[in-house]
Amino acid sequence: MFYLARSFGGRAVRSSCGSSPKWTTLRNLIEVLARRGEQVAVAQLLGAAQSSATASSTYGAEAVRLERAAVALRAHLGKHFEIEVGKGRGLGDGGAVRLALEIVG
Secondary structure, three states: OHHHHHHHHHHHHHHOOOHHHHHHHHHHHHHHHHHHOOHHHHHHHHHHHHHOOOOOOOOHHHHHHHHHHHHHHHHHHOOHHHHHHHHHHOOHHHHHHHHHHHHHO
16 A cells, blocks of 8 residues: 555656646645555544645545544654644645655655
């Protein structure tokens, strides 16, 4: 699954011209990274997604997956969860994309 995210996700994030497809890709990547144990990156991407003025709203299964990831991260990172989410809020859309691309290569 991570290989798919690397091979597909990087292209999708790079080539996405609109904000909605970009953020859908980034939010899907959050779940993959959570499974891979990339807790700090996941917390930062969650923060970026929450604070983005251009990200579309989450709902349904996607919202449930993101909430599960956030709950697991809070349990794992403790007080550092809010610190990393705060860093993510400061990334902006471009910073979130750069972070994702650093991870997926």
